[in-house]
Amino acid sequence: MEDLEKNNREKILKSSNEVKKAKNILKMSYITGNDNFDEIYDALEQISEDYIFIGNMKTMVFKYPAPFIKRVGFPTEIMQNPFTYWKNIIVESDWKKFQESTLNVLKGESKYQNIEFRVKDVKGNITWLRKKSVVIRDEFGSTVTIVGNISFLGKQNKIDPITGLMKITEFFKNFNKKLEKEYIENIGMMIIGVDDFEQINQLYSRQIGDKVLKNLANVIQYNIPDDIPLYKLDGDNFGLILENVDKDEVRDIYSKIKDSLGKIHFLNEENVAINISAGCAIFPKNGITYQELYKFAVYSLLYCKKTGKNKLVFFSEEVIENKVKHFEILYFLKQSIDNNFENFEVFYQPQISTKTKKLKGFEALLRWKCEKYGNVSPVEFIPLLEETGLISLVGNWVLEQSLKTFKSWLEKYPDLKISVNLSCVQLINKNCIPDFKKILEENEFPRENIFFEITESTTVSNIKTLKEIYEEIKALGVNIALDDFGTGYSSFGILKEIPVDMVKIDRSFVKDILNSSFDVTFIKFITEICHNYGIKICIEGVERKEELDLLEGLNVDYIQGYYFGKPEPEKVISEKYLK
CATH class of the missing domain: 3.30.450.20 (PAS domain)
Structure with a gap:
C-alpha cells in the first residue's frame, strides 16, 4: 500500500x-x-x-x-x-x-x-x-x-471540440476497461451515424454541419441513461458502450433517439432534416477485442445505410457477405468506367399521354451488368457510385448517350421528350452545370425536348440551397421534372420555391389507389394545384388497366409504368415504338 x-x-x-x-x-x-x-x-x-x-x-x-x-x-x-x-x-x-x-x-x-x-x-x-x-x-x-x-x-485533446464529447481514443480505452470486469456478460458497441451528412456540409457549410453534430450530441445524451457515456467517433459517427444489455434494450435506446429527432427542428435558420442509422456488434458473440467489435459495428452501420437507412442493424453473417460483395461490386464498377463504360447501358421506358394514349416521350434509365454478379439493380450500384463520387462521370455519360440516341428519334418524332435522371450528388458537384452545358452544346440537342429529373425526397430538406442550382439548370433552357413526389419531407413547400415543369408522383401512391381514398384525394389535390401553376403531372408505376381508368378521371397528364412498357434497350424501343 x-x-x-x-x-x-x-x-x-x-x-x-x-x-x-x-x-x-x-x-x-x-x-x-x-x-x-x-x-x-x-x-x-x-x-x-x-x-x-x-x-x-x-x-x-x-x-x-x-x-x-x-x-x-x-x-x-x-x-x-x-x-x-x-x-x-x-x-x-x-x-x-x-x-x-x-x-x-x-x-x-x-x-x-x-x-x-x-x-x-x-x-x-x-x-x-x-x-x-x-x-x-x-x-x-x-x-x-x-x-x-x-x-x-x-x-x-481528449475531447471533441465541436460536441464536447470524449474522442474515439477514450471510447476504445473505456471499452477495454469494461472487458476486464469479471461480472460482464456482454457488451454492446453501438455506432450511430447521420444519414447523408456529407450533403449537409456541401449544401450548407461546414459550420452548419458542425452545429448539426453538436445539437445531435445533445439529443442523444438527453435520450440515453446517465450511466451510458456518449463518445464522438470519426466523421459524423457517435459511439455508445452498452453493458449487459439484450437486443431489445439496444433497440429501445435507438428508437427513443430516433423518435426524438422527429419532434425537433435542428436549425431555426435552415430546414435541415436529420435521420440516423446505427450498427451494433456485441461482445463476446461477435468478437472478443474492441478492434473486432468496432470493425463489425461499422460494417453493420454501412450495411444499414446501404439497405434503406434510418434504422438499426445488428452484426450478422449477412453483413459480412454484403461487405465482401460491396468491395467486389465497387471494383467491377471502377473497371467498367475505366474501360470506356463497358457493361453500362441506357434503357428507355415510354411515357404516354393520358388523354390520347399516344407516346409522349421516354425516361432514360441506367443499367449495369457485373462480370461476377450479372445484372445488378440500380438500387444497389447507384449508391456506390454516389459514395465514391463516380456518379458525376457516369451521369454525364448517361446524358450524352441519351441525347445521341434520342437525336435520331427526333428526326421522325420531333415532339418526343427525353427525361434524364440527375443524382443529388451530381448537383452539388461544382462542375455539374458547366458539364451539362458542354454536353448540350456538343450534341446540338433541342433543349425544350429535355427534362432533367431530380428526386424530391433527396432535395427537399435542402431546398434553400438547391433552389439556386435549379435556377442555373433552368437557365440552360431545359425542363425540370420533380421525381418521386410525395416521398420527402416538405413536398408542398417545394412547389412554391422551385421552378419545375413537371411533377412525377411516386408509385407508392398508385399501388393501393383502387382501395385508398387518401391516395385518390392526394393525387387529385396535387394535380389541381400543379395545373393552376402550369405544372404537368406524370404518374409513375401504373401496372393495371383499372389503375389507368381511375387516373384518367383525375385529369393527370402523363402515365408511366409496366402497363404501357418496361424499360428496354435502344434497339428494342426503336422496333417496338418508333417504326
Whole structure:
C-alpha cells in the first residue's frame, strides 16, 4: 500500500507542477494564517494553465477562480461547503465516484485525488473535467489545506471540440476497461451515424454541419441513461458502450433517439432534416477485442445505410457477405468506367399521354451488368457510385448517350421528350452545370425536348440551397421534372420555391389507389394545384388497366409504368415504338 501511495503521489505531482508550487505558496495564505492571500492566489493563477482551487479543511471555505465559476455557474468565487453546487452540475451517474473520491480526501483516508467526470456548464453542454488535488498537513499531522487544479479535458485533446464529447481514443480505452470486469456478460458497441451528412456540409457549410453534430450530441445524451457515456467517433459517427444489455434494450435506446429527432427542428435558420442509422456488434458473440467489435459495428452501420437507412442493424453473417460483395461490386464498377463504360447501358421506358394514349416521350434509365454478379439493380450500384463520387462521370455519360440516341428519334418524332435522371450528388458537384452545358452544346440537342429529373425526397430538406442550382439548370433552357413526389419531407413547400415543369408522383401512391381514398384525394389535390401553376403531372408505376381508368378521371397528364412498357434497350424501343 505504501508503494502504491508513493507511485500515485509521484504521478500526480509530476503531472502538475502547479500543485507543488501551490503547496509552498499556500503555507503563507490566509487559509493557513497569512494575510496576503489574494496576492499569492493571483500569482498562483498566473503560473497555471488550469483552474486552481484551494480549501480550508477546518472551516470548509473554498476559493475557485472567476473564469471557472462563470463557466460552470457557481454563485461566487469563495464559498463554504461547495459540494451542493458540485452536485447540481455533475452528471448524475458520475456523482457517486466524485463524492467517494472527495470524501476520502476530506477524511484523510487519501492524500491525493485524480478523477475525471462530466458536468453541465451554464449553456447546458456536457463536458469532461479532470480534478487533481493534494492535502497539506501541519507539523502535527492534521489536515489544514487542500489545493488542486481543475482542467477541461478538451485542452488535452481528449475531447471533441465541436460536441464536447470524449474522442474515439477514450471510447476504445473505456471499452477495454469494461472487458476486464469479471461480472460482464456482454457488451454492446453501438455506432450511430447521420444519414447523408456529407450533403449537409456541401449544401450548407461546414459550420452548419458542425452545429448539426453538436445539437445531435445533445439529443442523444438527453435520450440515453446517465450511466451510458456518449463518445464522438470519426466523421459524423457517435459511439455508445452498452453493458449487459439484450437486443431489445439496444433497440429501445435507438428508437427513443430516433423518435426524438422527429419532434425537433435542428436549425431555426435552415430546414435541415436529420435521420440516423446505427450498427451494433456485441461482445463476446461477435468478437472478443474492441478492434473486432468496432470493425463489425461499422460494417453493420454501412450495411444499414446501404439497405434503406434510418434504422438499426445488428452484426450478422449477412453483413459480412454484403461487405465482401460491396468491395467486389465497387471494383467491377471502377473497371467498367475505366474501360470506356463497358457493361453500362441506357434503357428507355415510354411515357404516354393520358388523354390520347399516344407516346409522349421516354425516361432514360441506367443499367449495369457485373462480370461476377450479372445484372445488378440500380438500387444497389447507384449508391456506390454516389459514395465514391463516380456518379458525376457516369451521369454525364448517361446524358450524352441519351441525347445521341434520342437525336435520331427526333428526326421522325420531333415532339418526343427525353427525361434524364440527375443524382443529388451530381448537383452539388461544382462542375455539374458547366458539364451539362458542354454536353448540350456538343450534341446540338433541342433543349425544350429535355427534362432533367431530380428526386424530391433527396432535395427537399435542402431546398434553400438547391433552389439556386435549379435556377442555373433552368437557365440552360431545359425542363425540370420533380421525381418521386410525395416521398420527402416538405413536398408542398417545394412547389412554391422551385421552378419545375413537371411533377412525377411516386408509385407508392398508385399501388393501393383502387382501395385508398387518401391516395385518390392526394393525387387529385396535387394535380389541381400543379395545373393552376402550369405544372404537368406524370404518374409513375401504373401496372393495371383499372389503375389507368381511375387516373384518367383525375385529369393527370402523363402515365408511366409496366402497363404501357418496361424499360428496354435502344434497339428494342426503336422496333417496338418508333417504326
